[in-house]
Amino acid sequence: MTTPTEAIDEVVPATRDVVLDLHRRMVRIRRFEESSGKLVETGEIPGFLHLYVGQEAVASGVGAVLTDDDQITSTHRGHGHAIAKGAELRPMFAELYAKTTGYCKGRGGSMHIVDMSRGMLGANAIVGGGIPIAVGAAFASQYRGDGGVAVSFFGDGATNIGAFHESANMAAVWDLPIVFVVENNGYAEFTSQERHMRLVDIAERAASYGMPGVIVDGMDALAVREAALEAVERARRGEGPTLIEAKTYRFFDHQGIKGMRIPYRDPAEVEAWKSRDAIRLIETIGIERGLVSAEEFEGIWAEVEAEINDGIEFARNSPDPDPADILDDVYTV
Amino acid sequence: MTTRELTYVKAFNEGMHQIMAEDPDVFLIGEDVAGYGGVFHMFDGLLAEFGERRVKDTPIAEQAIIGLGVGAAARGLRPVCDLMFMDFVGVAMDQIFNQAAKMKYMFGGAVSVPLTITTAGGAGMSAAAQHSQSLEAWLAHVPGLKVAMPASPYDAKGLIVGAIRDDNPTIVVLNKKMLGVKGEVPEELYAIPFGQANVVTEGDDVTVVAIGRMVVEARKAAEALDKQGVSVELIDPRSVQPLDTETIVASVKKTNRVLIVHEAVEFGGIGAEISSQIQEQAFDYLDAPVARLAAPFAPVPYAPVLENAYVPDAARIEAAVRRLLERR
Ligand SMILES: Cc1ncc(C[n+]2csc(CCOP(=O)(O)OP(=O)(O)O)c2C)c(N)n1
Ligand SMILES: [Mg+2]
Numbered sequence: 001m002t003t004p005t006e007a008i009d010e011v012v013p014a015t016r017d018v019v020l021d022l023h024r025r026m027v028r029i030r031r032f033e034e035s036s037g038k039l040v041e042t043g044e045i046p047g048f049l050h051l052y053v054g055q056e057a058v059a060s061g062v063g064a065v066l067t068d069d070d071q072i073t074s075t076h077r078g079h080g081h082a083i084a085k086g087a088e089l090r091p092m093f094a095e096l097y098a099k100t101t102g103y104c105k106g107r108g109g110s111m112h113i114v115d116m117s118r119g120m121l122g123a124n125a126i127v128g129g130g131i132p133i134a135v136g137a138a139f140a141s142q143y144r145g146d147g148g149v150a151v152s153f154f155g156d157g158a159t160n161i162g163a164f165h166e167s168a169n170m171a172a173v174w175d176l177p178i179v180f181v182v183e184n185n186g187y188a189e190f191t192s193q194e195r196h197m198r199l200v201d202i203a204e205r206a207a208s209y210g211m212p213g214v215i216v217d218g219m220d221a222l223a224v225r226e227a228a229l230e231a232v233e234r235a236r237r238g239e240g241p242t243l244i245e246a247k248t249y250r251f252f253d254h255q256g257i258k259g260m261r262i263p264y265r266d267p268a269e270v271e272a273w274k275s276r277d278a279i280r281l282i283e284t285i286g287i288e289r290g291l292v293s294a295e296e297f298e299g300i301w302a303e304v305e306a307e308i309n310d311g312i313e314f315a316r317n318s319p320d321p322d323p324a325d326i327l328d329d330v331y332t333v
Numbered sequence: 334m335t336t337r338e339l340t341y342v343k344a345f346n347e348g349m350h351q352i353m354a355e356d357p358d359v360f361l362i363g364e365d366v367a368g369y370g371g372v373f374h375m376f377d378g379l380l381a382e383f384g385e386r387r388v389k390d391t392p393i394a395e396q397a398i399i400g401l402g403v404g405a406a407a408r409g410l411r412p413v414c415d416l417m418f419m420d421f422v423g424v425a426m427d428q429i430f431n432q433a434a435k436m437k438y439m440f441g442g443a444v445s446v447p448l449t450i451t452t453a454g455g456a457g458m459s460a461a462a463q464h465s466q467s468l469e470a471w472l473a474h475v476p477g478l479k480v481a482m483p484a485s486p487y488d489a490k491g492l493i494v495g496a497i498r499d500d501n502p503t504i505v506v507l508n509k510k511m512l513g514v515k516g517e518v519p520e521e522l523y524a525i526p527f528g529q530a531n532v533v534t535e536g537d538d539v540t541v542v543a544i545g546r547m548v549v550e551a552r553k554a555a556e557a558l559d560k561q562g563v564s565v566e567l568i569d570p571r572s573v574q575p576l577d578t579e580t581i582v583a584s585v586k587k588t589n590r591v592l593i594v595h596e597a598v599e600f601g602g603i604g605a606e607i608s609s610q611i612q613e614q615a616f617d618y619l620d621a622p623v624a625r626l627a628a629p630f631a632p633v634p635y636a637p638v639l640e641n642a643y644v645p646d647a648a649r650i651e652a653a654v655r656r657l658l659e660r661r
Binding site: 046047099104106107108109111112125127157188189197262320321323326327330 | 423462636
């Protein structure tokens with residue numbers, strides 16, 4: 001059983017702008033995920049979805065310190081990463097609805113959202129598949145000297161695959177401008193962390209590649225943002241990679257919203273983590289510190305709701321792909 | 334022989350239970366195969382029956398999963414290593430084609446590798462490009478490997494047992510869209526050896542060779558054609574390596590026309606090999622060029638409208654047979 005990290009004693013300083021920015025990123029992710037989860041259940045959206053609800057602070061805290069020129073690679077649980085990197089909800093919904101107006105023209109679906117204009121190099125349905133690609137993106141920045149940084153998001157389970165280890169070592173030995181962000185939600189599908197690795201802190205893996213390993217409370221967006229800022233600045237200075245381990249939790253099942261076929265998680269564990277909900281945490285901080293009022297937070301929820309409805313409406317009214325175009329884009333011509 | 338109706342996945346599962354009960358050297362490893370019984374329920378109940386020594390969840394580590402199987406098989410055990418989705422063979426490919434496939438020959442016959450790899454392939458679920466592929470031609474191309482693609486509950490049980498009893502590295506590719514397909518399955522343990530085609534329906538006018546789930550679609554097409562007075566001989570090779578060309582060629586010599594159907598892309602697909610074998614062995618019997626129906630040369634698309642156009646179905650098989658018959 002995993003237990004949530006204790007509420008941080010250390011007070012991460014924050015400005016009003018930072019709190020508002022992180023809050024909006026997280027609420028956009030939360031509402032996108034909850035709505036698309038429902039749409040899959042009702043059969044309006046095909047395929048399967050791996051929802052990011054619970055982990056919003058991680059993508060948001062990291063996304064907040066990146067520019068559109070910085071690159072990220074993502075996973076099967078990638079909607080949050082795309083949104084935190086600035087993706088628009090209209091083409092995201094349209095992609096889930098398999099429409100031509102979607103980010104992949106309906107070709108990729110949930111597990112393959114991409115937005116090159118915002119440095120979102122694509123979600124990935126192969127566990128670990130995105131990690132070496134981020135190393136390549138970081139290499140391109142170093143090669144060109146453009147000051148860009150790459151971030152690769154992946155899960156605890158992905159750190160057991162060879163691609164992670166090969167990538168971490170190569171990035172370290174070449175001082176590549178990359179940040180490895182492992183979102184430790186305690187499970188790889190239905191297998192708990194203690195059943196898939198001996199370590200408790202995945203950050204320890206950094207030492208074997210000669211890079212810093214940092215543990216951060218993945219339910220606290222401010223803390224994630226701080227850690228990400230330091231790692232990103234280090235990478236920009238040419239000092240090489242960092243591995244950030246964010247301790248977090250997914251509130252829904254591995255896939256979809258509905259309950260689990262077998263009870264692989266203790267309900268008490270789920271509740272304990274839910275009580276540390278990242279969005280509620282930042283709202284509490286904002287209000288307690290007098291930075292943002294409760295009404296303002298409510299206003300953000302309302303604005304996001306309008307954006308969600310607009311995105312779904314847009315997706316519903318968009319055209320289906322034409323089977324006559326099925327061979328387009330196999331090659332660059 | 335008592336039979337009863339079982340689903341494809343239950344039949345497979347029963348085969349696993351019975352062969353593990355029979356042979357204590359058989360063990361199973363893979364991601365979420367134990368506690369969860371596999372994401373497709375393929376391995377339900379095995380942990381409860383055989384315990385953690387023989388049924389193990391692994392970390393996400395496809396290369397090590399297969400490599401462990403190779404090493405354990407070389408020591409005489411009979412590992413079943415699961416790769417969940419067929420697309421993940423990509424991650425484990427070195428162990429599959431440089432190691433498992435070659436050890437027997439490269440070491441001058443010194444070692445056998447009775448490894449079984451299980452996985453699920455096929456499109457039709459909006460699972461997109463990295464979770465929908467049919468890569469049997471890749472695997473069948475490598476000397477030393479054997480590849481089966483069960484197309485019925487009866488075959489799902491018989492082929493997994495045949496694979497595990499085989500002294501070579503075998504890959505059993507279930508089709509994830511067929512999991513709930515029902516059919517008659519004997520209660521007792523039986524094995525279907527690789528390399529024996531199944532003549533699903535006998536006929537005189539045209540031969541259809543179909544692979545994996547396409548057998549189900551071709552059977553529907555054959556029924557429709559039968560009502561129109563066209564008699565189809567439907568052949569399911571069951572394994573694409575080894576391939577039972579004898580049965581296929583004999584059928585073509587009888588019908589003089591043949592259509593090959595698979596859901597993998599047409600270019601370089603197993604249909605190309607079957608077609609070559611036919612023209613080499615039955616050229617003088619052909620009344621029309623060997624026809625193929627398969628996926629276009631593109632990754633599997635997510636959108637249902639595209640995916641439906643991508644994967645052959647009964648209607649398109651029927652149309653292809655009609656075109657073949659019109660050809661003089
Ligand atoms: C190479 C590969 N192996 C297995 C899978 C099936 N799979 C999808 S998600 C997943 C678990 C991933 O766990 P983790 O990395 O912790 O990410 P999380 O789902 O917890 O976000 C597995 C095994 C896959 N997609 N790719
Ligand atoms: Mg995880």
